[in-house]
Amino acid sequence: MEKFTYAMSGVDISLEEKAVEGILSAIRFRRKGIGEHIGGHYAGLINFGEHVLAFCIDGVGSKIMVANEMRKWDTIGIDCIAMNVNDCICVGAEPIAFVDYLAMERMDPRIAKEIGKGLSRGAEMANISIVGGETATLPDMIRGMDLAGACIGYAEKSKIVLGDKITEGDVIIGLGSSGLHSNGYTLVRKILKEKGFSYSHKLGNKSLGDILLTPTRIYVKEILELLGNIDVHGLAHITGGGIKNLMRLNKKVKFVISDPMEPQPIFYFIQKEGKVEWKEMFQTFNMGMGLAVIVPRDEKDDAISILEKNSEAEVKEVGYVDKGRGVDVKKFKLHYE
Numbered sequence: 431m432e433k434f435t436y437a438m439s440g441v442d443i444s445l446e447e448k449a450v451e452g453i454l455s456a457i458r459f460r461r462k463g464i465g466e467h468i469g470g471h472y473a474g475l476i477n478f479g480e481h482v483l484a485f486c487i488d489g490v491g492s493k494i495m496v497a498n499e500m501r502k503w504d505t506i507g508i509d510c511i512a513m514n515v516n517d518c519i520c521v522g523a524e525p526i527a528f529v530d531y532l533a534m535e536r537m538d539p540r541i542a543k544e545i546g547k548g549l550s551r552g553a554e555m556a557n558i559s560i561v562g563g564e565t566a567t568l569p570d571m572i573r574g575m576d577l578a579g580a581c582i583g584y585a586e587k588s589k590i591v592l593g594d595k596i597t598e599g600d601v602i603i604g605l606g607s608s609g610l611h612s613n614g615y616t617l618v619r620k621i622l623k624e625k626g627f628s629y630s631h632k633l634g635n636k637s638l639g640d641i642l643l644t645p646t647r648i649y650v651k652e653i654l655e656l657l658g659n660i661d662v663h664g665l666a667h668i669t670g671g672g673i674k675n676l677m678r679l680n681k682k683v684k685f686v687i688s689d690p691m692e693p694q695p696i697f698y699f700i701q702k703e704g705k706v707e708w709k710e711m712f713q714t715f716n717m718g719m720g721l722a723v724i725v726p727r728d729e730k731d732d733a734i735s736i737l738e739k740n741s742e743a744e745v746k747e748v749g750y751v752d753k754g755r756g757v758d759v760k761k762f763k764l765h766y767e
Contacts, residue, residue: 434621434704469592471678472520472667473583481584484523488513489578492615493642498574500629500639503541506577507548508555509612512646513669514581515556516721519653520665522591523583525556530563534575537567545577548645556650589657593664593679593724600663600751601730602676604691605737606744607720611646613670614714618642621704633699641696649721652741656723660733664724668716674766676722676757684754690761691746693718708762724751 460467466477473486490509497506507530515525530549532542542565553560558581610618622629622638629639656662664679676685697718701711711717720743725733730747737745756767 434617434624434706435710470521471593472517472665473523473581475521475523475590478584480587482523482587482590484518484521484525484583484585485580486514486517487578487580488517489576490612492619493610493612494575494577495619496615496629496639496642500643502639502643503544504547505643505645507545507550508552508645508648509548510577510579511549511552511556511558511581512648513612514579515552515558515583515648515650516646516667516669518581518583519650519657520591520667521583521585522589522657522662522665523585524654525558525581525583525650527559527561528553528579528581529561530577530579531566532563532575532577533566533568533572535567535569535572537565541575549579552645552648555648591657591662591665595661595663596680596683596724596751597663598683598751598753599727600724601727601733601747602685602687602749602751603723603725603730603733603737604719604744604746604748605649605652605721605723605741606647606691606746607668607694607716607718608647608743609641609644609694609696611669611716611720613672613716615642617704617706617714618700621700621706625703627703633695638696647720647743649741649743652737652743653721653723655740656733656736659736660725660729662723662725662733664722666722666724668719668722670714672711672713672715672717673719673757673759674713677755677766679724681755684752685749685757686752687749687757687759687761689746689748690759691718691744691748709764709766712759712762712764713766719748722748 473484476483518525
């Protein structure tokens with residue numbers, strides 16, 4: 431039986447990583463003083479005197495193609511906001527403002543209004559201002575549409591979270607995802623097409639289409655509360671690249687996932703129907719954990735209590751930091767470097 435991979439569906443993560451390296455290696459100019467780039471991972475950090483500005487950009491990806499086929503566009507705006515603000519908080523910054531970019535093959539005001547509903551709802555959930563945006567009609571370039579956005583946040587310099595404080599013995603706390611969020615849809619759509627599944631196919635009491643359009647969970651409220659009370663050592667948004675995203679925080683330690691969160695049924699469905707190997711699943715999808723929080727062991731109980739009081743997501747201790755490097759998922763005997 432053919433085994434599906436993300437690369438064979440057209441998305442090669444290793445090539446994307448090399449492309450990023452190529453872009454960065456070609457950038458020579460660096461501004462000094464106010465506006466100087468001073469680090470970051472999920473979001474870039476910019477010197478702004480006693481504070482830093484955090485700046486990031488992301489899009490909804492091919493989840494839009496599901497929305498188009500379902501003719502339901504009122505939730506993908508939430509995804510666009512979520513993918514950005516969840517990155518922003520990972521450097522310890524509070525997201526404050528957002529701009530969107532909507533490109534269409536042919537501009538459709540009705541669809542744009544539906545997208546706007548989701549953007550508005552996402553902005554309310556994240557407590558950010560949408561301060562502008564851009565539209566483009568590109569009939570020679572785009573088939574359908576594309577939706578992306580950029581977010582800016584701020585923090586005091588002394589309170590940024592870069593992962594450099596992560597050390598052996600720290601605890602990893604997981605916050606549950608709402609499902610696929612906005613990653614891996616190229617692979618999912620290929621599997622569904624090859625296996626002859628329609629979006630009306632039922633998985634439990636919901637259709638595949640409704641499950642796939644479940645909005646990305648926003649974690650801003652609970653993380654800001656946590657940052658105000660706990661010495662957080664690291665925050666990882668588990669998006670494209672899956673569990674390997676933890677290595678963006680610190681490459682000098684090993685992140686051990688000893689008790690992973692239980693993936694939603696959609697992940698098992700994808701794995702079974704596509705014969706996708708578990709190692710591929712965990713480096714493509716969030717597998718039930720949308721955000722990982724790393725805290726000192728002696729602050730674990732307080733951190734879990736704060737998160738449980740302020741989050742709609744499941745909160746669970748999923749692992750610990752050990753000597754070595756990379757990421758281990760013990761239950762599935764997986765190791766990534």
